[in-house]
Amino acid sequence: MTSEFLERTRSTSQAGGFARHFAAAREWLSSERAPVYIFAFIWCLGVIVPVIISAVLSLLKARGLHIVWAVSLHAYRDIVESGRWEVVVRTLTAAGIVTAICLVTGFPFALWLVKRAKSQKLTQFVFMALTVPFFLDPSARTLVWRGVLGSTGLINAALMKLHLIDAPIEWLLFSDFSVYLGLVGPYFPNMVMPIYLAILLIDNELIQASADLGATPAATLRNIVIPLAMPGIIAGVIFTFVPVMGDSIVPTILGGGKKEYLADTVMSLSTAMNYAGAAAFATIILMLTAVLAAVFLLFRQRMTLARGIADRGITA
Amino acid sequence: MTAATFDNFAHRAARREARLIGIAIWLTLIAGFGITTLIYAPVVWLGVLSISSDPLAGLPGSFTLGWYYGLFTDTRWLHPLIVSLEIAVAVSTLCMISATLVGRVLPRLKRGRAPLLAAFLLPLVVPGIVVGIDVFIYYKMFLTLKMGIWSLILVHFIWAFPFALIGMLVVSSRFDVRLLEAAADLGASPWRRFWDIERPLLTSGVVTAGMFGFLLSLTELPRSIFVAGHTQTLPLFTWAETMSRGSHVSLIYCLNTIIAIVSIALSVLSVWLLGRRVKS
Amino acid sequence: MANILHPQASVEFSCPALEAIDIVHRYGSVTALDHVSLAVEEGEFVTILGPSGSGKTTLLRVIGGFETPTSAGRLDIAGVDVRGLPANHREVATVFQHYALFPHMTVGQNVEYGLKVRGVMPAGRRRQAEEALRLVRLSDKYNRQVHQLSGGEKQRVAFARALVTEPRILLLDEPMGALDEKLRREMQVEIRALQRELKATFIQVTHSQEEALTMSDRIAVMNRGRIEQLGTPAEIFDRPATRFVASFMGMTNIYDGTVRAVDGKTVRLDVAGHILCGLWTGPNSPLIGSRAFAAIHPQRVAINPLPDGGSFGLRGQVQSAAYRGAHTDIVLETAIGDFTASVGGFAPVGGTEVAVSWHPEDCAIGAIGEAT
Numbered sequence: 001m002t003s004e005f006l007e008r009t010r011s012t013s014q015a016g017g018f019a020r021h022f023a024a025a026r027e028w029l030s031s032e033r034a035p036v037y038i039f040a041f042i043w044c045l046g047v048i049v050p051v052i053i054s055a056v057l058s059l060l061k062a063r064g065l066h067i068v069w070a071v072s073l074h075a076y077r078d079i080v081e082s083g084r085w086e087v088v089v090r091t092l093t094a095a096g097i098v099t100a101i102c103l104v105t106g107f108p109f110a111l112w113l114v115k116r117a118k119s120q121k122l123t124q125f126v127f128m129a130l131t132v133p134f135f136l137d138p139s140a141r142t143l144v145w146r147g148v149l150g151s152t153g154l155i156n157a158a159l160m161k162l163h164l165i166d167a168p169i170e171w172l173l174f175s176d177f178s179v180y181l182g183l184v185g186p187y188f189p190n191m192v193m194p195i196y197l198a199i200l201l202i203d204n205e206l207i208q209a210s211a212d213l214g215a216t217p218a219a220t221l222r223n224i225v226i227p228l229a230m231p232g233i234i235a236g237v238i239f240t241f242v243p244v245m246g247d248s249i250v251p252t253i254l255g256g257g258k259k260e261y262l263a264d265t266v267m268s269l270s271t272a273m274n275y276a277g278a279a280a281f282a283t284i285i286l287m288l289t290a291v292l293a294a295v296f297l298l299f300r301q302r303m304t305l306a307r308g309i310a311d312r313g314i315t316a
Numbered sequence: 317m318t319a320a321t322f323d324n325f326a327h328r329a330a331r332r333e334a335r336l337i338g339i340a341i342w343l344t345l346i347a348g349f350g351i352t353t354l355i356y357a358p359v360v361w362l363g364v365l366s367i368s369s370d371p372l373a374g375l376p377g378s379f380t381l382g383w384y385y386g387l388f389t390d391t392r393w394l395h396p397l398i399v400s401l402e403i404a405v406a407v408s409t410l411c412m413i414s415a416t417l418v419g420r421v422l423p424r425l426k427r428g429r430a431p432l433l434a435a436f437l438l439p440l441v442v443p444g445i446v447v448g449i450d451v452f453i454y455y456k457m458f459l460t461l462k463m464g465i466w467s468l469i470l471v472h473f474i475w476a477f478p479f480a481l482i483g484m485l486v487v488s489s490r491f492d493v494r495l496l497e498a499a500a501d502l503g504a505s506p507w508r509r510f511w512d513i514e515r516p517l518l519t520s521g522v523v524t525a526g527m528f529g530f531l532l533s534l535t536e537l538p539r540s541i542f543v544a545g546h547t548q549t550l551p552l553f554t555w556a557e558t559m560s561r562g563s564h565v566s567l568i569y570c571l572n573t574i575i576a577i578v579s580i581a582l583s584v585l586s587v588w589l590l591g592r593r594v595k596s
Numbered sequence: 597m598a599n600i601l602h603p604q605a606s607v608e609f610s611c612p613a614l615e616a617i618d619i620v621h622r623y624g625s626v627t628a629l630d631h632v633s634l635a636v637e638e639g640e641f642v643t644i645l646g647p648s649g650s651g652k653t654t655l656l657r658v659i660g661g662f663e664t665p666t667s668a669g670r671l672d673i674a675g676v677d678v679r680g681l682p683a684n685h686r687e688v689a690t691v692f693q694h695y696a697l698f699p700h701m702t703v704g705q706n707v708e709y710g711l712k713v714r715g716v717m718p719a720g721r722r723r724q725a726e727e728a729l730r731l732v733r734l735s736d737k738y739n740r741q742v743h744q745l746s747g748g749e750k751q752r753v754a755f756a757r758a759l760v761t762e763p764r765i766l767l768l769d770e771p772m773g774a775l776d777e778k779l780r781r782e783m784q785v786e787i788r789a790l791q792r793e794l795k796a797t798f799i800q801v802t803h804s805q806e807e808a809l810t811m812s813d814r815i816a817v818m819n820r821g822r823i824e825q826l827g828t829p830a831e832i833f834d835r836p837a838t839r840f841v842a843s844f845m846g847m848t849n850i851y852d853g854t855v856r857a858v859d860g861k862t863v864r865l866d867v868a869g870h871i872l873c874g875l876w877t878g879p880n881s882p883l884i885g886s887r888a889f890a891a892i893h894p895q896r897v898a899i900n901p902l903p904d905g906g907s908f909g910l911r912g913q914v915q916s917a918a919y920r921g922a923h924t925d926i927v928l929e930t931a932i933g934d935f936t937a938s939v940g941g942f943a944p945v946g947g948t949e950v951a952v953s954w955h956p957e958d959c960a961i962g963a964i965g966e967a968t
Contacts, residue, residue, distance in 0.1 A: 266445050
C-alpha cells in the first residue's frame with residue numbers, strides 16, 4: 001500500500017521538484033484504494049490502539065482516573081488474592097456449556113437448512129429469523145424471562161394452577177439454568193450462520209461421491225461433511241464462545257447477583273473506579289479469546305484444507 | 317452370497333438407514349426450532365405483558381392498552397429516545413459512507429485483503445464489555461476526553477461497522493469489475509463509472525449498511541454502559557429501570573414492544589432487500 | 597434357499613450387469629427420461645451419447661442412485677433389484693465429471709476411502725490402493741495432496757478410487773470433459789485399455805461422438821429423453837436409424853424423399869425428382885411410397901470434373917470452400933439442396949460445376965419419425 005506510494009514519490013522526486021512530489025501524492029489520494037487505507041489507518045488508531053492501551057493500563061497502577069506511571073502486576077495479583085479467578089472459571093464453564101449446546105443443535109440445523117430444507121421460502125424465513133435477534137434490545141428481551149421463570153412467573157403459575165406442583169420451582173430463575181437459557185437463544189445465530197455458509201460451499205458432488213463409494217450417511221457426515229465444514233464450525237464456536245464469555249446483560253438480569261461472572265466483575269470494578277482491575281479483566285478476556293483463536297487456527301492448519309475451499313471461505 | 321439374499325440384506329439396511337435419517341432430521345428440527353423459539357418467545361411475551369393489566373402476575377388475566385396511554389403521561393423516555401435516534405442516525409450515516417468506501421474496493425484489492433478484512437471484522441470477536449472499558453480507558457483516562465454523545469457514536473460505530481461491511485461485501489463481492497472496465501473502455505470518467513454503474517448495483521448494500529448501523533446503534537447496551545458519561549440512551553434508560561427494579565416495569569414493556577416491532581420490521585426489510593439483490 | 601425360489605439368481609454371471617426397463621423420470625413438467633430401457637452385458641463398454649438436455653446424465657444418475665426415477669419397470673444391477681436402494685448400497689462406482697476428489701484428503705486417502713467405509717483394515721487398504729494407483733500409473737503420488745495434481749492426474753485418481761471398490765459397473769460422467777484436447781485423446785485409449793484389461797463393465801456418458809466411437813463396444817444415442825438408437829460404433833456412424841442420429845453423427849447431407857424401389861436392403865429414394873441409392877438402416881424393409889430420409893457423411897462423397905457429355909446423377913456448383921487443414925469442406929449447390937463434401941486433395945474453385953458421387957453403401961436411408 002504505502003510502499004507503492006513511497007516508490008512512486010521516490011521515483012518522481014528523483015525527477016526533481018516539489019510539484020511532482022505533490023502530484024504523485026494527489027494521484028494516490030484520488031485512487032480508489034486510498035480511502036480504504038486511510039480508513040484502515042483511522043480504524044487502527046481508534047479501535048486497535050485502545051485495546052493495546054488497556055492492556056498497558058492493566059500493568060500500571062491507577063488511582064481513580066489518574067494513572068500512576070509505574071509498572072505493577074498489582075491488578076493481576078489482586079485477581080488471584082481476592083479469589084476472583086473463580087469468576088474466570090465459572091464464566092468459562094458457562095460459556096463452554098452454552099457453546100456446546102449451540103454447536104450440538106446448530107450444526108445439524110445448519111446442515112438441514114443447506115441440504116434438506118426443501119423450499120427456498122422456508123430457508124429464507126429461517127435465515128431471517130436468525131438475523132433479527134442481532135437487532136433486539138438485549139436488556140428488554142432478557143428482562144421478560146423474569147416474568148416467565150420467576151416464582152410468580154408464567155411457568156410456575158401455570159404449573160400451580162394445574163396442580164402439578166404445590167410450591168414454585170425456585171431454580172428456574174436466578175440460577176445457572178436461567179443464565180444458560182438466557183444465553184443460548186441470542187447466541188444461537190452466531191453458531192448457525194458461519195456453519196451454514198461453510199456447508200453451503202461443500203460441493204454436493206463430494207457428498208454423492210462418498211455415498212457412491214459405499215459410505216453410510218453417518219460415515220459421510222464424519223469423513224466428508226464435518227471436516228469440510230470445519231472452518232465454519234471453528235468460526236461458529238469463536239463467534240459464540242467469545243461474546244457469551246463477555247456478556248454482561250444476561251448474567252446480571254438472570255443470575256440474580258448470587259454468582260458473579262466475568263462481565264459482572266468488570267462492571268463492578270469500573271463502578272468502584274478500579275480501572276486497572278477492570279482493564280486486567282478485559283485483558284484476560286481478550287487473551288482467552290486469542291488463545292481460543294490460536295488453538296483453532298493451529299487445529300485448522302493441521303487439517304490441511306484444500307486451498308480452493310479456504311480461498312472461497314474468505315470471500316464468502 | 318446370492319444376488320437374492322444380497323437383495324434383501326441391502327434393502328433392509330437401506331430402510332434402516334432411511335429410518336435413522338428420519339429420526340435425526342426430526343431431532344434436528346425440534347432442537348433448531350426450539351432454540352429459535354427461545355429467541356422469539358420473550359419478544360412475544362414482552363408484547364403480551366405490555367397489554368396485560370397486571371404484568372407482574374404469572375398468568376395474564378385481563379388485557380388493557382392503559383400502559384400505552386401511560387407513555388403520554390410519564391414522558392421520561394422521550395429524551396433518551398431522541399438521543400438514541402440522533403446517535404443511530406449518525407452511526408447509520410457513518411456506516412453507509414465507510415462501508416461504501418471500503419466495501420466496494422476491498423474485493424478488488426490485490427494485496428492485503430485478508431489482513432484488512434480481519435482488522436475490520438475484529439470487533440465481532442471482541443466482547444462488547446471489553447470494547448466499552450477499553451474505549452473508556454483510552455479516551456477518558458489517557459486522552460482525558462469527556463465522555464458524551466461522541467463516545468457513544470464511536471462505540472456504536474465500532475460495533476456496527478463489521479455488520480455494515482459484511483452487508484456491503486455481500487453485494488460488492490459479486491460485482492463484476494469487467495463492467496467498469498467496459499465503461500472505461502467506452503470513455504466514461506471514474507466519477508461517471510461510479511455513478512452510472514456501481515451506484516445502482518451497490519444501492520442495496522448501502523441501504524443495508526445504513527439499516528444495520530441504525531438498528532445496532534438503537535439497541536446497543538453493553539458498550540454504552542461504560543462510555544455514556546451523563547448521556548442517557550433508550551437502552552440505558554431501560555437498563556437503569558430494570559436494575560432499579562422500579563414500578564415502571566410496564567412502561568418498559570410498552571416502550572420495548574414498540575422498539576422490537578420497529579426493529580423486526582426494519583431488519584426483515586433490509587435482509588429481504590439484500591436477498592433480493594443477491595438473487596438478481 | 598434363495599436359489600430354490602429363484603433358480604436363476606444363483607447363477608450370478610448369467611445376469612446382465614445392468615438391466616433397466618421402462619425408466620421414466622420427470623422434473624416437474626419436464627420429462628428427462630421417457631420410457632428408457634437399456635441392458636448392458638458383463639464386461640461391456642457402453643456409451644450413452646447425446647446433446648445436453650437429452651437425458652443422458654439423468655440416466656446415469658438413476659443408475660448410480662443419485663436420482664430416484666418417477667417410475668421404473670425394472671432396474672437390476674448384476675441381478676439385484678436396486679429400486680429404492682440409495683447410492684451407498686449399490687455396487688456401482690462413479691467417476692464424476694469434475695472428479696469430486698475429497699479436497700481434505702491425500703491421494704492415498706481418497707483411493708482408500710471406499711475400502712475404509714467398508715471396514716477394510718489399514719494395511720489391506722493401503723495394499724489395494726497402491727495396486728489401484730499402479731493400474732492408473734500414479735504409484736508415486738500416494739502421499740500427494742489433491743490440489744497438487746494436474747487435471748489428468750486427478751482423473752486417474754478418480755478412476756483408481758472408483759475401481760478399488762471393485763464395482764459391478766463403473767459409471768463415467770463425461771470423464772474427459774475437463775481435459776484438454778491432447779490429453780483427452782491419450783486418456784481415451786488408456787481408459788479403453790484399462791477396461792479391456794480388467795474385463796469390467798463401463799457405462800460412459802458423453803456428448804462427444806468421437807469419444808463414443810473410439811471407446812465403446814456399443815453406443816446408445818439419446819435425444820429428448822429417449823434412446824434413439826443402440827448399436828455398435830460402426831452401426832451408429834454408418835447406419836443411423838433416425839434423422840437425429842444421422843445429423844448428430846456428422847452427416848450434414850440429409851434429404852427427405854419418397855421410397856421408390858426396394859431390393860433387399862438397397863433402397864431407391866426419390867428426392868425432389870432425383871433418385872438417391874442407399875442401404876436401409878432399419879430392421880424392416882420399407883413400403884414403397886413411404887417417406888424416408890437419406891444421409892451421407894461429407895467424407896464419403898467424391899467430387900469429380902463433369903464427365904464429357906452424357907447425363908449424370910447429381911451435379912453441383914461449388915459455392916464456397918472452407919480450408920480445414922487435413923481436408924477442405926466444399927459446399928455445393930445441387931438440385932436437391934446444398935451439399936457438403938470433405939475432400940482431401942483436389943479443391944475446385946468457386947463456380948465450378950462438378951459431379952457428385954458416392955457408394956450406395958455409404959448412403960444411409962431410414963424411416964422418418966420412428967425410432968427403432
